[in-house]
Amino acid sequence: MFDNLSDRLESVFKRLKGYGRLSEDNIQEGLREVRLALLEADVNFRVVKDFVARVRERAVGREVMESLTPAQQVVKIVHDELVALLGGRNRQLDLSGRQPAVLLLVGLQGSGKTTTAAKLARWLLSKGRAPYLVPADVYRPAAVEQLRVLGERIGVPVHPTDTSRPPVETAREAVARAGLQGLDTVIVDTAGRLHVDEALMGELRDLKARLEPQEILLVADAMTGQDAVNIAGKFDADLSLTGVILTKVEGDARGGAALSIQAVTGTPIKFVGVGEKLDQLEPFHPERIADRILGMGDVLTLIEKA
Amino acid sequence: ARTRQGFVHQVDELLLGRKEIDPGLLDELEEILVTADMGVATVGKVLEELRIQVKRRELADAGALRERLQDRIRALLPPPGPGPAWAPAPFVVLVVGVNGVGKTTTIAKIARRLQAEGKKVLLVAADTFRAAAAEQLETWGRRLDVPVVRHAAGADPAAVVYDGLEAAIHRGADVVLVDTAGRLHTKTNLMEELKKLRRVIRKKVPEGPHEVFLVLDATTGQNAVSQARLFREAVDVTGIVLTKLDGTAKGGIVVAVSDEMGIPIRYIGIGEGMDDLRPFDPDAFVSALFEREGAA
Numbered sequence: 001m002f003d004n005l006s007d008r009l010e011s012v013f014k015r016l017k018g019y020g021r022l023s024e025d026n027i028q029e030g031l032r033e034v035r036l037a038l039l040e041a042d043v044n045f046r047v048v049k050d051f052v053a054r055v056r057e058r059a060v061g062r063e064v065m066e067s068l069t070p071a072q073q074v075v076k077i078v079h080d081e082l083v084a085l086l087g088g089r090n091r092q093l094d095l096s097g098r099q100p101a102v103l104l105l106v107g108l109q110g111s112g113k114t115t116t117a118a119k120l121a122r123w124l125l126s127k128g129r130a131p132y133l134v135p136a137d138v139y140r141p142a143a144v145e146q147l148r149v150l151g152e153r154i155g156v157p158v159h160p161t162d163t164s165r166p167p168v169e170t171a172r173e174a175v176a177r178a179g180l181q182g183l184d185t186v187i188v189d190t191a192g193r194l195h196v197d198e199a200l201m202g203e204l205r206d207l208k209a210r211l212e213p214q215e216i217l218l219v220a221d222a223m224t225g226q227d228a229v230n231i232a233g234k235f236d237a238d239l240s241l242t243g244v245i246l247t248k249v250e251g252d253a254r255g256g257a258a259l260s261i262q263a264v265t266g267t268p269i270k271f272v273g274v275g276e277k278l279d280q281l282e283p284f285h286p287e288r289i290a291d292r293i294l295g296m297g298d299v300l301t302l303i304e305k306a
Numbered sequence: 307a308r309t310r311q312g313f314v315h316q317v318d319e320l321l322l323g324r325k326e327i328d329p330g331l332l333d334e335l336e337e338i339l340v341t342a343d344m345g346v347a348t349v350g351k352v353l354e355e356l357r358i359q360v361k362r363r364e365l366a367d368a369g370a371l372r373e374r375l376q377d378r379i380r381a382l383l384p385p386p387g388p389g390p391a392w393a394p395a396p397f398v399v400l401v402v403g404v405n406g407v408g409k410t411t412t413i414a415k416i417a418r419r420l421q422a423e424g425k426k427v428l429l430v431a432a433d434t435f436r437a438a439a440a441e442q443l444e445t446w447g448r449r450l451d452v453p454v455v456r457h458a459a460g461a462d463p464a465a466v467v468y469d470g471l472e473a474a475i476h477r478g479a480d481v482v483l484v485d486t487a488g489r490l491h492t493k494t495n496l497m498e499e500l501k502k503l504r505r506v507i508r509k510k511v512p513e514g515p516h517e518v519f520l521v522l523d524a525t526t527g528q529n530a531v532s533q534a535r536l537f538r539e540a541v542d543v544t545g546i547v548l549t550k551l552d553g554t555a556k557g558g559i560v561v562a563v564s565d566e567m568g569i570p571i572r573y574i575g576i577g578e579g580m581d582d583l584r585p586f587d588p589d590a591f592v593s594a595l596f597e598r599e600g601a602a
């Protein structure tokens with residue numbers, strides 16, 4: 001992820017560097033290209049607009065224009081703003097409070113919820129917690145079976161969900177059962193749904209009200225386009241998300257969804273999925289990502305040599 | 307928010323009270339089209355000509371703009387042509403795409419359509435990788451009363467395809483729909499596996515696969531262009547199915563994909579049920595791009 005964006009930005013900065021001292025025109029032109037690069041990376045149109053406006057305001061100031069290394073200053077500003085856009089620092093899961101702790105995974109169809117539920121279980125197991133996987137998707141064919149197979153693979157118990165009963169009741173029972181069995185972390189895998197499906201969004205609001213989960217995590221596909229902000233915005237408005245998990249980031253997606261969701265909902269990205277296997281989940285570090293987007297290794301050395 | 311409003315509404319709002327087209331108006335149109343995932347490059351191309359015409363005062367009437375825009379976009383979509391022949395039997399269709407886009411569900415939907423036309427369909431569960439993928443297809447097979455050929459989890463997909471075609475020939479099936487595991491187009495070993503499946507098909511049915519459908523998710527952004535490019539390179543995609551158009555995403559990405567590749571779009575998916583598939587209609591799609599309220 002982000003490689004293409006990184007390449008595009010690098011060429012913009014290379015050009016800026018070539019100018020030596022920067023005129024306001026040079027900066028405007030550079031920012032036009034930054035804007036294009038971000039749009040091509042699927043960053044939401046509005047987010048791009050605000051981002052470019054913020055960078056412009058800082059870049060045409062005296063600190064840059066009078067600097068001996070103006071291009072470097074511009075890169076630094078873009079870097080700072082990117083880190084801010086990505087949420088600043090890594091945020092961990094917060095499972096404190098009533099036990100067993102409950103995590104609710106939500107999202108559109110096919111985003112990777114079921115796989116991520118098992119990945120999280122494995123991750124939490126390695127952190128010394130005792131997870132319980134709960135299939136609450138009673139709609140998709142073989143959804144329960146899918147989670148059962150994954151749970152077996154990592155040695156985590158899976159609730160024997162009866163698909164003829166309402167998910168909310170199943171989940172409540174599962175939490176009670178986890179408590180009795182001394183399991184401290186309940187991970188609820190919900191059915192994929194569209195954010196505009198009011199009936200199914202209502203089911204999630206219900207689940208939230210009845211389970212009082214510590215974490216409500218939106219599982220989102222890294223390849224999502226401009227609609228990411230509408231989707232995340234609606235899930236957040238209905239459920240007050242505590243985090244986002246971005247999946248399928250190991251491909252060549254340009255990462256615009258990541259930048260947009262964070263910017264619009266202010267919900268931190270907590271993990272990224274980097275493959276289909278159950279150990280392919282990584283904590284998300286905004287700074288490292290911003291460094292990678294800007295190809296810091298390359299761009300910074302390039303500019304430092306200037 | 308603007309992005310949630312329908313295109314017509316937005317365009318009308320823009321045009322309201324403006325008899326002349328100014329550059330600001332075109333910028334706002336750019337925003338609307340980019341927000342539908344058409345991609346800055348494609349949008350730039352579409353608007354470029356209009357900008358020139360505006361400058362030359364050949365297009366001074368704001369009212370004509372919308373129509374012109376619609377025509378320009380429509381022209382980028384390849385003509386649908388006659389569509390799949392579904393013959394001779396066994397007519398083999400390979401369905402490919404990245405993870406979670408809707409391949410398995412689309413196969414069930416296509417089977418449903420063919421069944422309604424009186425065709426004998428057989429499904430092949432060549433996704434032996436994802437947990438319960440074969441069970442998912444089997445469930446659809448039961449609902450539709452269509453046979454499904456599967457092996458145990460972890461089996462060689464090529465062997466499943468071979469057996470599936472054997473069964474199809476033996477039972478006299480008209481159409482064989484092969485479900486494959488989701489894979490990112492950037493994973494070369496997995497793309498090689500697809501090529502191998504195609505070779506296996508040719509061993510049994512020399513002119514097969516007759517169609518290779520690439521399934522694209524309408525919520526996908528610019529990455530879909532890369533998906534289409536690499537899947538086509540690997541297995542000669544003959545048609546696109548655009549799923550999940552029942553959300554608020556406008557699926558404008560297929561315009562960008564068409565602009566670059568010209569692969570015909572065959573079907574659209576508009577829900578999770580087996581009847582939620584429609585043949586792609588370019589005119590209807592473009593007007594929907596312009597007309598549909600965000601919350602479909």
Ligand SMILES: Nc1nc2c(ncn2[C@@H]2O[C@H](COP(=O)(O)OP(=O)(O)OP(=O)(O)O)[C@@H](O)[C@H]2O)c(=O)[nH]1
Nearest residue numbers: 109110111112113114115192248273274275405406
């Ligand atoms: N490449 C890749 N594939 C992933 C990742 N996470 C999940 N997947 C794949 O994405 C597809 C969909 O994953 P699921 O876990 O079934 O998604 P879901 O959100 O539960 O789907 P529904 O329940 O149908 O809404 C599967 O093929 C997964 O193997 C990831 O990080 N990388």
Ligand SMILES: Nc1nc2c(ncn2[C@@H]2O[C@H](COP(=O)(O)OP(=O)(O)OP(=O)(O)O)[C@@H](O)[C@H]2O)c(=O)[nH]1
Nearest residue numbers: 109110405406407408409410411488550575576577
């Ligand atoms: N809303 C909506 N959901 C769809 C549509 N098509 C498929 N889905 C849903 O998307 C999810 C993924 O569908 P699948 O058919 O399992 O996707 P796949 O491409 O086979 O997934 P993998 O095999 O894991 O790569 C399921 O929850 C489907 O019900 C559609 O047109 N609209």
Ligand SMILES: [Mg+2]
Nearest residue numbers: 113114137143
């Ligand atoms: Mg699921």
Ligand SMILES: [Mg+2]
Nearest residue numbers: 409410433439
């Ligand atoms: Mg599938």
